[in-house]
Amino acid sequence: MRKLTLPILMAYGGLAVPLAALGLPLVVYLPPFYAGPVGLGVGTVGIIFMIARFWDIFTDPIMGMIVDRYPSRWGKRKHWIAIGVPVLLIASWYIFFPGDSQPPIYLAFWLFILYLAFTFVGLTQQAWGVDISQSYNDRSKVYGWREIGSIFGMMSVLALPAILESSGANFKEMIGGMGYFFIIALPLTALFGLLIIPDDKKSEGTSFPKIKEIPLLLKGNKPLQRTLAIEFLCSSGSSISGATYIYLARYVFDMGDISSRILFLYFLAGLLIMPFWMKLSYIIGKSKTLLISTLLCSLTLSAYIFIDTRDALPVLIALTILYGIGYGAPFTLTRALMADIVDADELRTENKRPGLFYSILTTFSKVGAAIAVGAVYSYLEWSGFRPGEVASxxxxxxxxxxxxxxxxxxxxxxxxxxxxxxxxxxxHKEIQKALEARNNLSN
Incomplete structure (x- = not known):
């Protein structure tokens, strides 16, 4: 495999830009959009998004095995990106531009298709990161660039509603701006990635594990158990705060006109601090860096409880920036840790299966997000909250x-x-040495 160069890292991180530009609206903007302007209601939208996410529980592991099992003459990963991108573009058009009103089945159908294609492209990209990096610190570098791309994508897609918001655009026009950004950015970054990122054309596909063998991956594998649990908890926490941010800004702090601009600062802080988290992981290790970042998020969120909502703008901005500083590191580091777990599994089984392992990771992430959006929106409706009405x-x-x-x-x-x-x-260094020794013997 070629040496990690800046163009390769930029191309790999670039793939994350449109995926994040889609992922942010799916959590923060599209649920309120379908609950309000489209007219489906908070409870209905929460249930549809939750069911759509649970659909991924079944599709993710299957897709992960397919991505590992079937290479092509172009390599192990490139053809899956090329297949997934057109489907994702079509589904995203119908999700971002639904017209004046639609029945619940419209959202359910296109959301299921979108999540299916989103998984194919996103899962392939994550597995590809294992292929282009080998060392412990290279993993942090690769997935750090992926997170930089993700945060840049979220900032970019936020810039449009912030600009439109300041010019008096309505919610529907803001959603449309996000949709156009994604539809333009995805094919451009995908093409750049396909041309620049190396793929192993000699790679042979791995065999499908039996369904009953998948739970056995967890048995006795404490690093995998911890990483999946951390991903689940962080995804749940991030999705809850993301899904309720618009309501918090508009109904609690009465800052609807500048909510997107404040959220922009959140992602800007995450982007600027990412090199620090990467460097810190080189020095003290990924798990200790992960501990610091998750603890920072927890402590920052606890401070929101004590804000005086009547005059909160300076404090709210400060806490938003602080929360953004902690935001990006957990999802970078769980993916970097999973790459090391893939190596340990390869040493034990003689099969390199990043697609399978990242599908399990994304499944836990999506389950956490599904429970968060579905349960929280249902709870808000049960509590008497109605979008568009004055909140008590x-x-x-x-x-x-x-x-x-x-x-x-x-x-x-x-x-x-x-x-x-x-x-x-x-x-991990011991695992790498053992893998290299075995590969030298086989050659």
Missing amino acids: EEVKGIILFVFAVMPMILYFGASLLCIGYELTSEK
Whole structure:
């Protein structure tokens, strides 16, 4: 495999730009859009998004095995990107531009198709990162660039509604701007990635594990168990705060006109701090860096409880930036840790199966997000919250509780799981040496 160069890292991170530009609206903007302007209601939208995410529980592992099993003459990964991108473009058009009103089946159908294609492209990209990196620190570098691309994508897609918001555009026009950004950016970055990122044309596909063997991957594999649990907790926490941010800004802090601009600062902070998290992981290790970042998120969220909502702008901006500083590191580091787990599995089984392992990781992430959006939106509707209506003090308190307290507990739980993580840099070096020795013997 070629040496990791800046163009390769940029192309790999570039693939994450449109995927994140789609992922952010799916969590933050599209649920309120379909619940409000499209007219489906908070409870209905929450259930549809939750079911669509649970659909991924079944499709992700299957897709992961397919991505590992069937290479092509172009390599192991490129053809899956080329197949997934057109489907994703079509589905995203119907999701971002639904017209004036649609029945629930419209959202359910196109959301299922979108998630299917989104998984194909996103899962292939994550597995590709294992192929182009070998060392412990290279993994942090590769997935750090992926997170930089993700945050840049989210900032870019946020810039459009922030500009439109300041010019008096309505919510539907803001959603349309996000859709156009994604539809333009995806084919451009995909083409750049396909041309620049190396792919192993000599790679042979791995065999399908039996369905009953998949749960056995977890048995006795403590690093995998910890990483999946951390991903689940962080994804749940991030999705809860993301899905309720618009309601928090508009109904609790009365900052609807500048909500997108404040959220932009959140992602800007995450982008600027990412090189620091990468460097810190080289020095103290991924698991300790993960502990620090999740604890920072938890502590920051706890401070929201004490804000005076009547004059909150300076404090809200400060906390948003601080939360953004902690935001990006957990998802970078869980993916870097998973790459090391793939190596350990290869040493044990003689099969390199990053597609399968990343499909399991994304499944846990999506389950956390599904439960978060479905349960939280259902709870808000049950509590009497109605988009577009004046919120009572009691409802405001419930929105603040959901946004801050629930994710605070989840992030704190994730930080506890980082303590005593087993697959350290030293152990990974031993695994790499054993793999190299076995490969030399086979050659």
